[in-house]
Amino acid sequence: MTTPFLQIRGLRKTYDQVVAIDQVSLDIKQGEFMTFLGPSGSGKSTTLYIVAGFQEPTEGQVLLNGKSLLDVAPNKRNIGMVFQRYTLFPHLTVGENVAFPLRVRRRPESEVKAKVAKMLELVHLAEYRDRLPGQLSGGQQQRVAIARALAYDPPLLLMDEPLSALDKKLREEIQFELRRIHQETGVTILYVTHDQEEALRLSDRIAVFSQGRIEQVGTGEELYEHPSSRFVAGFIGNSNFLPVKVEQMGGGRARAIFPNGQAVEGDARAFAAGSEGTLMVRPEKMRIRPHAASARGLAVTVRDMTYLGDSMHFAVQTPWEQELAVRMAVGDGQGLCIGSSAVLEWDAQHGHVFA
Amino acid sequence: MLLDYDRLGGWRWGLVAIGSAVMLFLLLPIVFIAALSFGDSQWLVFPPPGWTTQWYQQLLTDPVWVNALLTSAKVAVMVTLLSVVLGLLAALGLARSRFFGKSALQAFFLTPMVLPVVVLAVALYAFFLKLGLTGTLTGFVIGHLIIALPFSIITIGNSLQSFDSALEDAAMICGAGPLEVKWRVTLPAIRLGLFAAAIFSFLISWDEVVLSIFMASPTLQTLPVLIWSTLRQDLTPVIASASTLLVAFTVLLMLLASFLKKGSRQ
Ligand SMILES: Nc1ncnc2c1ncn2[C@@H]1O[C@H](COP(=O)(O)OP(=O)(O)OP(=O)(O)O)[C@@H](O)[C@H]1O
Numbered sequence A: 001m002t003t004p005f006l007q008i009r010g011l012r013k014t015y016d017q018v019v020a021i022d023q024v025s026l027d028i029k030q031g032e033f034m035t036f037l038g039p040s041g042s043g044k045s046t047t048l049y050i051v052a053g054f055q056e057p058t059e060g061q062v063l064l065n066g067k068s069l070l071d072v073a074p075n076k077r078n079i080g081m082v083f084q085r086y087t088l089f090p091h092l093t094v095g096e097n098v099a100f101p102l103r104v105r106r107r108p109e110s111e112v113k114a115k116v117a118k119m120l121e122l123v124h125l126a127e128y129r130d131r132l133p134g135q136l137s138g139g140q141q142q143r144v145a146i147a148r149a150l151a152y153d154p155p156l157l158l159m160d161e162p163l164s165a166l167d168k169k170l171r172e173e174i175q176f177e178l179r180r181i182h183q184e185t186g187v188t189i190l191y192v193t194h195d196q197e198e199a200l201r202l203s204d205r206i207a208v209f210s211q212g213r214i215e216q217v218g219t220g221e222e223l224y225e226h227p228s229s230r231f232v233a234g235f236i237g238n239s240n241f242l243p244v245k246v247e248q249m250g251g252g253r254a255r256a257i258f259p260n261g262q263a264v265e266g267d268a269r270a271f272a273a274g275s276e277g278t279l280m281v282r283p284e285k286m287r288i289r290p291h292a293a294s295a296r297g298l299a300v301t302v303r304d305m306t307y308l309g310d311s312m313h314f315a316v317q318t319p320w321e322q323e324l325a326v327r328m329a330v331g332d333g334q335g336l337c338i339g340s341s342a343v344l345e346w347d348a349q350h351g352h353v354f355a
Numbered sequence B: 001m002l003l004d005y006d007r008l009g010g011w012r013w014g015l016v017a018i019g020s021a022v023m024l025f026l027l028l029p030i031v032f033i034a035a036l037s038f039g040d041s042q043w044l045v046f047p048p049p050g051w052t053t054q055w056y057q058q059l060l061t062d063p064v065w066v067n068a069l070l071t072s073a074k075v076a077v078m079v080t081l082l083s084v085v086l087g088l089l090a091a092l093g094l095a096r097s098r099f100f101g102k103s104a105l106q107a108f109f110l111t112p113m114v115l116p117v118v119v120l121a122v123a124l125y126a127f128f129l130k131l132g133l134t135g136t137l138t139g140f141v142i143g144h145l146i147i148a149l150p151f152s153i154i155t156i157g158n159s160l161q162s163f164d165s166a167l168e169d170a171a172m173i174c175g176a177g178p179l180e181v182k183w184r185v186t187l188p189a190i191r192l193g194l195f196a197a198a199i200f201s202f203l204i205s206w207d208e209v210v211l212s213i214f215m216a217s218p219t220l221q222t223l224p225v226l227i228w229s230t231l232r233q234d235l236t237p238v239i240a241s242a243s244t245l246l247v248a249f250t251v252l253l254m255l256l257a258s259f260l261k262k263g264s265r266q
């Protein structure tokens, strides 16, 4: 087997008593867009900074093409980085900012010129070459920062919430540009965000961080369709969590019962029979039918209906008085009204049982 | 505001009068000296019966005065250089690191500001006498440096504080080594602070008299010392012209400093 492009092996970082990250391991393929997604304080930046070299891990190893990165000084790692804060050099023009890494590398003037022109072309800012950073908008500054980080063709580009200071519209615009730049340059990107939508839009794969550990790694679809924990399910997309008691395990599936005694099935990892758990079902995987005629399904009462244009949103109440969210196509809710009793169903494969 | 100048009505003229009086009181001696330096009366009669530049000619041809002027300039330039370089190193050390006793060191660096200069002068005099440094250029430079350094450290430290150290991280990841980061990014970013520190240091040395009196020897003295010692012997308009030069140069540098400050705000 070939060695992975970037290997993060058992990283641990502690500050005095605080454990910032623990047992963080991850393989990243060349050209991959990998996103670290997680709530504030979950250790995303710490992991990124260890790869960049601003911090040293307490334990663990980082290998690039099989060679240790930790032994290399940060300025010799040849990694590109874009920061959350604007970090263009205020006394240099846009062009000189992009030229900076090349000047530091003592590249010939002709090459510097050509490269700066090419990079500014890449981020669509060619006509801003002679401006100072202070004369640019936040979005333009971050694009220049991307150009600067890519000017020396680094094999790896690190980005720590580069768009979090921008408004929504600008953010989406640059996300689009980022995808294009990633495709055009083929650079491997490690991207940090706590915005799940941004992660889904940009990434080939997403590593979900929680409390200093990686909860799950996978494509957006994998994380959404097959979350491995209640945390991941709750963090990506909307979800309903129903309390269950697991009765029986087998073949990656669990048989469980609801508080009202009704039986249900769902995907599950290893579970001890008899233990308490949670069944997760996405709102759009659920269906409501008007009559309590069907034996299958959960008897519920419709509490609220909202017309959302492309879909209908329902709030329904279970026999144990829990409110659930259901989303259906507009035509599918025929014959339902607030206060009516109905039956709630979903396909067994869309139910996931977590501890 | 409760006391708005625009709403004071008739009272504002009273305020203007008081302000003007205070300003005149402060500035008049300087105007007086400047006028005398151009007056042709040997006995410093005011108002001068006629006008002349002979005192300036005398000042600039008398080797004693010229030497003092040169010494002042030499000392001030050396103090400026050393104060900015050492101030920068100290400020960098204090701003960028955490170590045991840092705040104590910080306070220690600033003690010359609060210590009465005459106390410092006596102590240095006794010490330098042992080392044979009194009456030498080195003695002057070290003495002035001690007084100027705290101002440099504070000024440069302030500009380092408003400088985002993420810029240094960015430069480093771009491939710049530690020294190159400082040279290409940090120093340009805090250059106004460095200029301000230089101007303050120069002025402190240029106007310093207490310490200088202790350091001076009959053959080596700065302009303020010579003014002071000449004044004790006889009253000549040359003193007025030397003083005027001293003030003129100081004002020039102050203007430059305020100009820089304005520039930094834009
Ligand atoms: N210098 C430090 N000293 C002590 N604790 C720290 C330090 N830096 C980070 N931590 C802790 O390490 C943990 C992980 O921090 P990190 O910055 O990696 O989080 P993050 O996932 O990037 O969060 P955010 O989304 O807010 O940027 C946090 O609990 C934080 O408080």
Ligand SMILES: [Mg+2]
Binding pocket: A044, A045, A046, A160
């Ligand atoms: Mg962070």
